[in-house]
Amino acid sequence: MRMDRPVTDRTADARVTVFSLGGTIASTNDGPQTASGGVTPRLGAAELVQAVPQIQQVAELEAVAFRQTASGDLTLPDLVALAAEITQRFEQGVDGVVVTQGTDTIEETSFALDLLVAGDRPVVVTGAMRNPTLAGPDGPANLLAAVQVAAAPSAAGLGTVVVVNDEVHAARFVRKTHTSSPAAFRSVTVGPLGWIVEGRPRIAFRMPTLAGVPYRLGEGAVPPVALLTSVLGDDARLIAQVAAAGYSGLVLEAFGGGHVPAHVVPALEELAARMPVVLASRTGGGDVLRQTYGFPGSERDLLSRGLVPAGFLDGRKARILLSVLLASGRDLDGVRTAFEQVNDSVSLPDPARPVPADA
């Protein structure tokens, strides 16, 4: 890891650390070309910060070039190492952290940081859809907005957020929904938590952080977790190979509210007896159902056979959570409990205390 000089000339009191990990926001075609041509990640945190002079008005900055890569090459161990660096900064009194990286995996990395970094101080992940060689690159504006959020007292207690296109999204819900639009990021189920106006975040609503759920990852390798999607005319061929291929868990993005073809059920039941199998939805919005449908292959059928409901987590985020849990040494009961705890962070009305009819 390369430590860059802190950027000085501050006029504000907040202390913010910017970690750069690569991605489009850092990609140019200066210098030696790759065999395939095109832009590649070359700029570090200090260069990104220095390109946006307005940032100096917002906070005292430290710039750290942490990785320099396309975001598809990031790994969970990279994020565990980053979470340790972030935790150390918070212990040293830093008010907020910004992570710049590729947008391709931002929905997974931000959720991993949400799970791995405890406490109330904001971790703000950002990136860009238009690289610095294009007209109207969005990286500088996104970086400025991310620092504005990281430095703002109102961002405390939000957990990890993704700030792109002047919107603030919860890591638990945000998804990349477009290949090239600067408005690629959406939180389908809940919408953005807030937005940035004239340099200040306006937070419209909050949800409790996940910091109450402690995850302590061991030093060893992260157990591999497979992610499969149900499709029309599916057979159970891939599911039957999951154990033999060496996976330690499976997340299945099933149809709709959590449904599979009836003939796939025996393979899932058999696998769920050997390892955690998490039931998510391929729709990308809403909760997996628990008590509605009763046909063979329905959510009720699958949950009665030992599958773990993902709740509102989509398949990619459920896979990150299951990976972190298995790396923390959780057994099946521990996995079930943790999925419930994460889902309880956005609470349903308590059925034991129904809302009065006239409320």
Ligand code: DAS
């Ligand atoms: N698609 C690029 C980006 O949006 C590449 C990457 O994710 O690294 O940053």
